Amino acid sequence: MPTEIGNWTVHPLETGDFRLDGGAMMGSVPKVLWNKTNPADEYNRIDLSLRCLLLENGVHRILVETGMGSKLSSKFKYMFHVVQDDDPLTNALRKAGFEKNDITHVILTHLHFDHSGGATETDQNGEIIPSFPNATYFISKRNWDAGMNPNPRDRASYLRENYECLMNSGQLQLLDDDSLVVEGISTISVDGHTAGQQLVKIQDSGETLVFVADLIPLKSHLKLPWIMGYDLNAQLTLKEKAVFLDQASSKNWWLWFYHDPASVMVKIIKDEKYFTVIEEIIREGSTQES
Template sequence: MTIGPYCLDPLEFGRIRLDGGAMFGVVPRPLWQRTNPPDERNRIALALRGLLLRGEGKIIVVDAGVGDSMPAKQRELYAVEASHQQVLAELGRHGVAAEQVTHVLCTHLHFDHVAGFFRLDREGTIRPTFPSAVHFIGSEQLHHALEPTVRDRASYLRAELEALIQAVEVHLVKNEGELLPGLRVELCDGHTPGQLVPIVHSAERTLCYPSDLVPTTSHVRLAYTMGYDLWAQRLLEEKAGLLGRAADEGWLCCFEHDPVTPLTRIVRENDDFAIALDEELLALGKEWHPRT
């Protein structure tokens, strides 16, 4: 798929399982389990889906999943099916080597979005996955990640983050706007402070990557928010605004954690929102199609 100067591809970095109740907050299990069946430990399957942009001499990776830097206990707890090698292999499938990546965009610094951006070498030293890349990180998000609350500190790998930002060129994003030609970001705070929402745009087509603002297609419904969201009401307002524009302007939305459907359009449905597939979507490459 091409938007403006960029060729876009989804990057499938593996799977993870998180508690279904935490993923759907106040929504009762009989509702969310219809589309997200839990395992015997009440965990639901989630994708770790990044985004690759190539064009105008730039190779950009948006989020990178879990990699293999997490402790074994956490990997078992979350049923992690991901590795550093898988990050490299997925890029290799598109003919991209890690050293060729020019820019990295971290939507936020929770472990399931950022841990693929580094690895541990044999001496236990943190090494960046993309050593030549400029790393775009939300300024407020970085500040929060280094001083998290009791409620969300388990979502961050502080020591690893500190090592990463010392090892790479970091561009702190303080304001909304154009990061690169054809790629802008908006800031959201409901899930976590300073989350970046990248939007790839041209006169003909726009794609939004809402990350944990709308992690799966199930979360398109306004009431479907996560227990992980720090400020649920703020998130609801941010989500309503973003999805309203997506519906009214015909944007595509790529969902980072949906295990089945990578890409849809958004439509209004009464006072809420729903997903829709159309002929243009179905004409895209099979990597964008729903998994069966």
């Protein structure tokens, strides 16, 4: 189900699904409210997707985010109820008609394991190497520093094996806040979730799509006070979300969800209280009503 944004073809790469604690995902929102939109399983976990975005325009083949990757132990998969192929990125790319070697740019919004896991893989000798031999990897300077010296509060989400080798392979390009990657593709820096997270904005021929990553992980988080308990600074997330969603609604941007199990992208308008979805593209095969 590829979509066009100007001259860019946009492919959703579904690399897998997993589950996290519903209360931790919804912060101060009571379960009686969130359980209606994001029903919990017997361990109180809710469904999340790992929907990477592939952009191509005949010159560049840009991958935003890399899923969990292929280095997971069975214990890890069990804990997070990870459901994915053995080599999820290879399979998802092939469905779209590409190979890992074709990728020219990899943009990571931040280095938490559910976003950067597929950036590296294990070779036949057991060594960890970059998964995309021909790509430059773009990470924000400030998030790279956070990944190398994590805050005690989100330390468990930063696993060096997912990114450390990029430095030595010479494929790493560290970005300042709000940078241009290639013409039409830029980053928007936000800090409430973790230091130096970068959203990715694709702008071409009057159309705009933003990969909203963990600023707005699920469609439910379009409601301003719905903020993850995982965020380092919930008050800052609230402010960043309010500013961002105002812009997104007044400028008619598409918003791309990485973690929403059913909703791929939406357009919104501001109503008296929050923001209402006015257009939506649903995941192929999903039965969830919009």
